[in-house]
Amino acid sequence: MSLFLIAALPFLGAVFPALLIRAGRNASASAAGLTTLLAFVGLMLHAPAVLRGDVIQAQFDWLPGLGLNANFFLDGLGFLFASLILGIGLLIILYARFYLSREDPMGNFYTYLLLFQGAMVGIVTSDNILLLLIFWELTSLSSFLLIGFWKHLPEGRQGARMALTVTGAGGLAMIGGMLILGNIAGSYDLTVILSSKEAIQASPLYLPALILILIGAFTKSAQFPFHFWLPHAMAAPTPVSAYLHSATMVKAGLFLLARLWPVLAGTPEWFYIVATTGLITMVLGAIIALFKDDLKALLAFSTVSHLGLITMLLGFGTKFAAVAAVFHIINHATFKAALFMSAGIVDHEAHTRDIKRLGGLRHLMPITFAIATVAALSMAGIPPFNGFLSKEMMLEETVHTAWGGSAYLVPGLALIGALFSAAYSFRYIVHVFLGPKRSDYPAKPHDPGVGMWLAPAFLVGLVILIGLFSAKIVGPLVATAAGAVIGGEKLPYYSLKLWHGFTPALYMSIVAVAGGAVLLMLHKPLARMWDNAPRPEAKVIFEALIAALTRLARTITDGLHNGAMPRYAAIMIAFTVALSFYAYQSGTLAAPTRTLQDVGLIPILGWASLLIATGFMVAMHRNRLLALVLIGVVGLVVSMGFNYLSAPDLALTQISVEVVTIILMLLALNFMPKETPIESSAGARLRDISIASVAGLGVGGLIYALMTRDFIGETISGFHLENSYKGGGGTNVVNVILVDFRGFDTFGEIIVLGIAALVIFALTEAVLGTRVRAYLLNRKPDLPQAGDSHPMMMVVATRVMMPLALMVAAYIFFRGHNLPGGGFIAGLIAAIAIIMQYMASGFAWATERQRYPYHAIIGSGVLIAAATGLGSWFSGTPFLTSAFGYIHWAPLEEFEWATAALFDLGVFLAVVGAVLLALESLSRFAWQPGANTDHAMDINPARDDVAKTENEG
């Protein structure tokens, strides 16, 4: 079976359990089991070739640009791990079917489990370290889901988060390490990396890469000081603990150490970091394990300890140690998974895992007792079980290892580890199963059905068989796997058998077992001492750390984003000024090329009025009405300035925009406080004054510098002047630019205007749909109102002016193409004409006479403009290409037509619609019931009937 398929099968199969759970728990479990079985069989088909020493490969270019390719290979090491993962996976699936209760969502469980399985198989068969990283992090994620499987338990959630944080962090560090490694080797393919040992170990980046990769491996394999997450991961259901946290996932770190052993090992750095960490972890884990009363916690720390043992062996960097490590990986997987399952059985049947509440179970649960005893003896290193064999090899190797010149340090500590290991193994047997039967079990314990004990029994069978016939059963596997670890070099001499004669290791073993028995006898007083001794509680520290981090993040985030607009604006402007100044002073500025003109009287007057108006504005801006007046003054002076500088179009536009905006703002001001309150401190205001002054001076300086210099080259405006009449059919260049040269900009801008009006409308709708409406209806005006809200004089005047104003608008519109004017200005003038009616005669009166909804006017404007633009497609020219010509109709003089005029009509309509929709929306705030009856004045022809009744009365 292709390696792709083997790696992909668990992922593909992961869909089924979650779906099939609706067809029952057996269907769900069978789907998971069959998937795994299929993958396992597929793997086994490769067994002969792999054991022969072949390497199976499968390659697919995924992201060749980055060097991330879906390349898989299967050698001895990968085969060993894949068999463990799939084989134990099968057993776990069987076990979990009977372990999980009816209330547990079993479908999800198997789905997560298969996802995890796929990720693991991916790790051990990847031939590309980036691909390996992907699977690596996937195991963290799937393990997160599995640990948090019981969502309602806080331990589950916390344990899941802790595991994810620690292993995720390790994974991220490893990304860095792998990228460096790939950089040195020039490829991310393992096969290439494995053959560039010299280059890697000679590189100055060897140490950073090593450390980063080791962080990844150590976090995953729960090595000191990252070991603390593993015991808390025991909040997961026991099948998960047995599978992920003893047999497979935590071995991923070891796998990586073994995988990269040929290129990374053999240096002093490797030895001192890896072997020391392993040694500390082994001893520490073993000691803590003895004092844990929770069965799973005991096993968890024993796992930590054994992982440390294997790490240490790999850290030694010798070939013999590598063989021992590989062998112990197999042995540990078998006995530890069996132990976890037996602990799960006890928990399942006795409803507790607390050793203090257990004891005497051997009569009640004989089968479980037998399984647990064999597995625990193997863990203790008692012959003839398999744990003894690899522990012997380990002790043997420690004797030959010197640490920093001391020959006794490593064997001494290893002996302590072995001693405690024997002690807690014995405790598992003695305190749980031996002793008198108790009367206070939470439930009545008995052996479970065969479904639950079959899997651990099978593993225990392996424990015995490997112990007795190791060379026959696992010999070839150990040989090929160890061969892969040491990079295909010749294997050292070793023999997998029980009796090696009277070696130092044997004596050490005897001491360990005897000492372990003594320790167990002293357990009570020791445990008291242990409980009284102060020691750091990793979970408390971790949670406090995360809580502190979260608090810090919250403080920073809320402090930084406190919602104060003035501060945001101040930062933005200060930053802009600073960067602009940097850009300016790091460049060079040539002398001005233009000379200054003489200043006439009129500019000085304009300049002075601008200064006075803005000066007053600064001083009096809290009076909002006055501020509006002053803004009006500024706008007026600017319009006059445009006019003075021969830009009548701009002046016209500016002045009509001024009128309209001031009116709209006055309307809005009606509903707002008339004074701006003082909200900022004196310091903040000082800051703002300085920033504003500097920014203002900067802009002024920039404009001055720009205006005293000529363009670098010829500007594009020359073309516009030349082609305005020839190509655009108009002599008013400004208008031709607006509707032709850059008609597309205008098209965009009328849309902006239209949207603005739509937004104002939507805003009004949204506000009036709330309790604000009631507030407005009951609102008393905060300023005294005029006695006559619709003065007769004004009403008459505006009605007379309306047709005149519209006439002016039409005039301005039509002359636009050749003389100052155009659709935009005309639209504003027409809008003003109508606004006047609203102002003089009132909202109700004006609205009654408004037959065309403003929405539609805006829409028609944009549509007409767009349709004009589209029209040019029919002549095969691009959007908005104008055409013009001359028409001679009998009594009239010859006149020009241009499609641009149609476009301008669109502009006109959009402007009128937008301004009036904004006005109407804002006016609706002021609407009060009864306003409709308040007739503006009596010259209203529609009110004939009223007049009549009055006459009659």
Added chain:
Amino acid sequence: MNHLVIAPIVLPALVAPFIIMVLRYHMDLQRIFSVASTLLILAITIALGVQAADGTVQVYELGDWPAPFGIVLVLDRLSAMMIVLTSVLALAVVLYAIGTGWDERGANFHALFQFQIMGIIGAFLTGDAFNLFVFFEVLLIASYGLMIHAGGAKRFQAGVQYVVYNLLGSTLFLFALGTLYAVTGTLNMADLAVRVAEMPAEETALLRVGAVMLLLVFAIKAAVLPLHFWLPASYSNAPLPVAALFAIMTKVGAYAILRVYTLIFGPDVEVTAGLAGDWLLPAAMITLAVGAIGVLGSREIGRMVAFAAITSMGTLLIAIALFTPASAGAALYYIVHSTLATALMFLIADQVMERQGGRIAARPVMQQSGLLSVLFFVAAIAMAGMPPLSGFVGKLLVMDAARDHDLVWWIWAVILIGSLVTIIGLARAGTLIFWKSHGLQDTADQAVVVDDSEDLLDGTSQAHAAQAAPSALPLVVCFGLIGAIVLLTVFAGPLTRYADATADQLFTPTAYIETVLGGGQK
């Protein structure tokens, strides 16, 4: 001249006013037209994408005026890619808004939506700096309308900040354009490129000021620290489907930086040397950091996603700020990922918010909690850049592109540690919202008052959606986006090839310039 180039701008510009004029009171018809228009835009942009894929540059001269005198639209690989991305996102968002009924909660949603699409696509297609300003205005004002859709006090308040801050940005944009025009005498981007290259060395100060101001404008849009302050409040208080659409808006800023600082002020241009990458890179790194911290420090899911979006922009801008072809290729891949993932995250956040109010805290188990938690999990993986989704691939690409840079260690550290903090934050939020709710036992915990607002402006708009049985469409949209992310991952190879080809086109802009100034004929 190929009219298809302008079609994705003109089409929504026709549909939107049509909706306003004719369909104002017919929500079902508005929906039909809006979806049809969006589908058609998607088809058009895909066709354009196919046309641009071989590397040809197409120029569309509006009004038949040759560049640089008139306005041109330019379709190259980059703009084609961005408009396809925009229309994919638009389709997802419009379907989602319809499925959840968000479009009914205020006036003019579909018209504003179409205008919004028009503005974004226009910004990606235009080859004229001033026209870019116009489209920035279109998309700004439309986005403001969408942002305050359905109203509410907090939303209005955030909306004011959004619009004020962005108006400051627009003002700066005008200053920048004025400066550039006053120095060079042109506003066509290709023409600017030619003239900037010919700038005399003794007259650089003013051009540099213009160039840096322009960059700042785009940096505001792209939410680069310290110019990002508009983003968290406005995204988290906007209707979240709208925030999902806004995932592309920050990309407009990123796009503009990439375009202008390769085409006009490219890395080899002497006169503007040291203006872009030198400060943008550290700023991008800080952006990433602040975003990640914000993810962890948020109390509310919408705000958390907003900060996740900032984190994502930080990563993207790191890639852009390196200004090498390799980093630009990485950035282009990451843009697609970041847009889809951010949008997905916002849509999920919206569903959570509709059901339980949006606080990151345990609430009674909500409807469809299981499905939503799956969605959240996948989206969080994508957002945090965890394997196996495109975020991880993108992150690797960015880190790989930074390999030869002086600050490589800093860059890697910021990206990796930022990822870790993001992971912690997202895991915390996910477990609290989706898991802890199962652990709530006593009734005191269950009775949580969702409506804790006493404000005058908060009407009925918030509460009414949750009661009805949820429609399937929102979930379909979310799974569709996940599908897109998966495709992005699976086809990372061909996509990065396209991205790299795009980056090459950006860094050798001669073809672009010649095509634009040669009137469309090379």
